[in-house]
Amino acid sequence: xxxxxxxxxxxPGSSDxxxxxxxxxxxxxxxxxxxxxxxDRIPEIISGQRRHASDNAEGRKVAVVSGGDPGVFAMAAAxxxxxxxxxxxxxxxxxxxEPGITAMLAAAAEVGAPLGGDFCAISLSDNLKSWETIExxxxxxxxxxxxxxxxxxxxxxxxxxxxxxxxxxxxxxxxQTVVLFVQKAATPETRVIVATLAEADPALAxxxxxxxxxxxxxxxxxxTGQRPWVYTPRAETGIAx
Amino acid sequence: xxxxxxxxxxxPGSSDxxxxxxxxxxxxxxxxxxxxxxxDRIPEIISGQRRHASDNAEGRKVAVVSGGDPGVFAMAAAxxxxxxxxxxxxxxxxxxxEPGITAMLAAAAEVGAPLGGDFCAISLSDNLKSWETIExxxxxxxxxxxxxxxxxxxxxxxxxxxxxxxxxxxxxxxxQTVVLFVQKAATPETRVIVATLAEADPALAxxxxxxxxxxxxxxxxxxTGQRPWVYTPRAETGIAx
Numbered sequence: 001x002x003x004x005x006x007x008x009x010x011x012p013g014s015s016d017x018x019x020x021x022x023x024x025x026x027x028x029x030x031x032x033x034x035x036x037x038x039x040d041r042i043p044e045i046i047s048g049q050r051r052h053a054s055d056n057a058e059g060r061k062v063a064v065v066s067g068g069d070p071g072v073f074a075m076a077a078a079x080x081x082x083x084x085x086x087x088x089x090x091x092x093x094x095x096x097x098e099p100g101i102t103a104m105l106a107a108a109a110e111v112g113a114p115l116g117g118d119f120c121a122i123s124l125s126d127n128l129k130s131w132e133t134i135e136x137x138x139x140x141x142x143x144x145x146x147x148x149x150x151x152x153x154x155x156x157x158x159x160x161x162x163x164x165x166x167x168x169x170x171x172x173x174x175x176q177t178v179v180l181f182v183q184k185a186a187t188p189e190t191r192v193i194v195a196t197l198a199e200a201d202p203a204l205a206x207x208x209x210x211x212x213x214x215x216x217x218x219x220x221x222x223x224t225g226q227r228p229w230v231y232t233p234r235a236e237t238g239i240a241x
Numbered sequence: 242x243x244x245x246x247x248x249x250x251x252x253p254g255s256s257d258x259x260x261x262x263x264x265x266x267x268x269x270x271x272x273x274x275x276x277x278x279x280x281d282r283i284p285e286i287i288s289g290q291r292r293h294a295s296d297n298a299e300g301r302k303v304a305v306v307s308g309g310d311p312g313v314f315a316m317a318a319a320x321x322x323x324x325x326x327x328x329x330x331x332x333x334x335x336x337x338x339e340p341g342i343t344a345m346l347a348a349a350a351e352v353g354a355p356l357g358g359d360f361c362a363i364s365l366s367d368n369l370k371s372w373e374t375i376e377x378x379x380x381x382x383x384x385x386x387x388x389x390x391x392x393x394x395x396x397x398x399x400x401x402x403x404x405x406x407x408x409x410x411x412x413x414x415x416x417q418t419v420v421l422f423v424q425k426a427a428t429p430e431t432r433v434i435v436a437t438l439a440e441a442d443p444a445l446a447x448x449x450x451x452x453x454x455x456x457x458x459x460x461x462x463x464x465t466g467q468r469p470w471v472y473t474p475r476a477e478t479g480i481a482x
Contacts, residue, residue, distance in 0.1 A: 018260070091463075091464045109338035118362060143381050
């Protein structure tokens with residue numbers, strides 16, 4: 001079986017954060033596959049490919065496009081699921097994954113360095129896993145004092161889960177724990193809200209929001225007339241003076 | 242106080258994975274600061290800046306360069322530590338963080354999509370945190386059934402810690418758990434070893450290795466004459482058929 005398949009990370013949105021390798025992979029493709037909003041993000045300099053806003057393309061050099069990094073709560077796992085259960089010949093295709101800037105990296109860069117210590121990433125979507133598993137992971141993350149990045153914190157179909165997650169974390173973590181809401185990171189419409197776990201309002205999150213919950217060591221650097229920088233020092237005991 | 246400071250992620254090595262935004266930030270700087278090997282990675286098209294292989298530069302538009310993503314076990318937290326304890330005027334500087342492709346994303350892309358489920362990132366270095374804290378986090382990560390990415394798995398000064406980490410994880414996770422050693426991801430010298438937790442040899446890791454330990458759901462897709470693809474399905478119960 002001939003043909004190639006590349007799964008390409010577009011980063012958080014701006015073509016400024018699309019890597020040269022990803023841009024070249026898109027340019028080399030004959031066919032682009034992905035959700036419409038991701039296809040719409042591909043810069044106009046990349047042209048000439050058939051674009052399929054679905055997953056039923058049969059192309060020769062196919063690029064499956066993905067927001068952020070394709071390997072983080074995005075398209076790559078779905079593609080490998082299809083390869084595992086599909087025609088055995090698909091395994092012989094030339095398959096490649098092009099990494100991208102995933103949402104938590106772009107969100108962290110907006111506010112400072114909140115992921116500066118050990119951290120974990122959890123998708124709050126229970127479409128493909130049980131809410132019990134999500135709670136188990138939130139509890140483990142809190143008990144391990146990880147910084148926690150929450151992907152898919154809320155959607156219209158799931159308006160209550162972030163509040164439930166905050167309530168669970170409040171039983172383990174300090175009320176003064178830093179909570180960040182970073183909406184549309186790395187775009188001109190970025191919005192950042194810095195709160196504490198005690199007062200964090202889950203209604204501040206939507207599908208384009210990445211929520212970061214600090215570890216014990218996570219700190220604010222106050223500034224005059226601007227929101228504070230937020231970072232997690234490398235040392236667990238705080239700043240190494 | 243005038244001047245600007247940007248903390249720039251170079252990605253895993255190749256300039257192919259340096260974002261256009263990061264390249265532009267380097268080009269706009271008057272002074273580049275960072276460890277020598279990172280300075281050496283900056284493409285030759287970016288020129289004209291004073292390069293300081295140390296941290297004592299006083300420049301006007303300074304770019305601090307960092308491997309991978311600056312916010313993940315790299316330079317950003319160190320810079321914000323310095324800002325917090327330093328001259329209060331530094332807080333008024335125009336500071337910006339340019340994200341990059343961090344090592345675990347590049348490593349995951351080499352092997353498939355092992356980070357396709359919830360995951361965490363832990364640095365095994367105990368220079369700035371206690372080994373007890375590292376063990377606490379490894380235990381929590383295993384109990385939460387996260388995929389685990391281990392940064393700084395070994396160095397000459399710390400040859401035994403990865404073996405200790407494997408031993409701890411063996412008390413909680415299945416012996417059949419997938420363990421990946423990805424050395425020099427996204428370079429021409431990439432080397433990937435796929436093992437199980439039962440047989441994983443800590444001597445396979447060095448400072449340029451990223452170690453990924455699968456969750457229960459992490460799977461292999463065997464291929465003829467090539468190493469298997471490794472991925473974590475989106476559904477906790479395995480593939481959604």
